[in-house]
Amino acid sequence: MRDQERALASQLDAAAQRTQETAGAIQQRLAVIDAARSNIEALGSQVTSLAAVLGNKQARGALGEVQLRDLIEDRLPAAGFSWQHTLSNGTRCDCLVLLPFPPGPIAVDSKFPLEAWAAMQDGPARDAARRRFVADIRRHVTDIEGKYLIPGETAEGALMFVPSEAIHAALHADFADLVAEAARRHVHIVGPSTLWAVLNTMRGLLRDARLQSEARRIRSEVEKLAEETSRLERRVGALRGHYAAMAQDMREIETSAGRIAARGEAIRALDIPDETPAKAAE
Template sequence: MPDWLPIALIAGVAALAVLLLMLALRGRAAERMDRIAATLDAITAAQERLAARTDERMREQERALGQRLDVAAERTQATASAIQQRLSVIDSARQNIEALGGQVTSLAAVLGNKQARGALGEVQLRDLVQDRLPPSGFAWQHTLSNGTRCDCLIRLPFPPGPIAVDSKFPLEAWAAMQDAPDVTSRAQAARRFAADIRRHVDDISKKYLIPGETAEGALMFLPSEAIHAALLAQHGDLFAEAARRGVHIVGPSSFWAVLNTMRGLLRDARLQDEARRIRQQVEALAEETSRLERRVGALRGHYAAMAQDMRDIEVTAEKIARRGDAIRALDIPDETPRKAAE
């Protein structure tokens, strides 16, 4: 045997083994490739499904986002409209405040003028009185028997009688007391204010309290509720002193309550007057009823006499009828034809 033959056999066997190994590896690789391809197909299908789900979710999110954006846009528009309305209200309020500032300035000018301030108090007095009392229950600028003229006279019956109302108020000392820069100036203004009030109360008690013509009390009307409250809180002794002199200091609210009471008094007086007139009419009606009864009695007597006369007439008529029947029953020869023949 040659020496190369074993080597060749070994090489051939090795080559055959390598070939068989390669074939086996190729089969396994094919299987693996098939498996890999199947896996890739599954992955591709899963990716496609995932992409479809992702697209669907994206579309849903886009729709939800669109709806949210629409709602947000509507809310934003509504908010903008509300802001615009509030800005309009604020602008209107600003204009009203500016107008009110001008009116306050005008009111300060009016209050600084005595005549204008008196006219303002009289206007407010007129509004309150005309709103609560009937036209016959008051008179404006009424002149009393002593020659003085009051702003308003409320015509209440006795008692208590007509009540005079004064709407003039000394405001200068009050304004000085409010604008005083220090305690000393405020105390001086307070003393001046108290003196002005006492002097005004004295004038009212002397001018508007007339025995037998007016009531025992008169009213001093303050056109400002704030001044009335501050005056009552800080100078209560002035109210008591004025009341002792027959002058009662009233503000708009308290005067409103007084007017309601006066309205009740006027209503009661009117009801009493109506009741008195009704009683007079009832008495007159009773008198007429008595007169009617007497006349009906006389008429009944006349009717009874007339009935008796009618019965007498009927009796006489019956007698006449019977006598006529008796006369017709007599046999009296008729001589009329004989006379006609002759």
């Protein structure tokens, strides 16, 4: 009987131990689940904030400008661009890349229309949203063409910056005709990666322009130095002539002085009596 009681007590202790271990494991898993729930809530809040940003035209434009600023400041020297540059027609572009002619300064616009794109992704009227998206892009291309392409002031082309690789890729895949139409109107649609590559090319152009400018300055300074050297040679020649004339004058002066001295000696050598003979007879 006692053996059975001891066996039962041992089994109860083991069961209690297993229950405690199970409870501890459940508690740990609940803690992990609670942490995951907190992360999901935070992510949901961030997604909501991002959706609010993308849904607000001004906030979305600011986001595009931030991306554009980061890319341009990373690739170009400070003297190679101007933010919020006002053109001669009174319009202001987000950024003007200050390339020399040709091709000339290139305007970059970051205010890409996204309302119709968002509606086209998960809206019930996708065909209508698609037509609206195409119309929005064409309208934006027209605005860029009319505002930022100024003969003699800017380059013949401008850049429309799309702050999303996915949208940029979808544009070229699903709306290739629209992208080609924009290019024919000298408005080139670029995404972050495409703009990065374009900026590398612009960086090379700016470096070459700077080297050419420095070479022109060096050539100008060399030409000025050659002019000063010629002027110095003329002045040295004139001074040499003055010295030659002065030396000749000195020789002539010395000759005249010698003759005067010789005549003085000859005069002193003459034997001239103090009184004339007639005066002595008297």
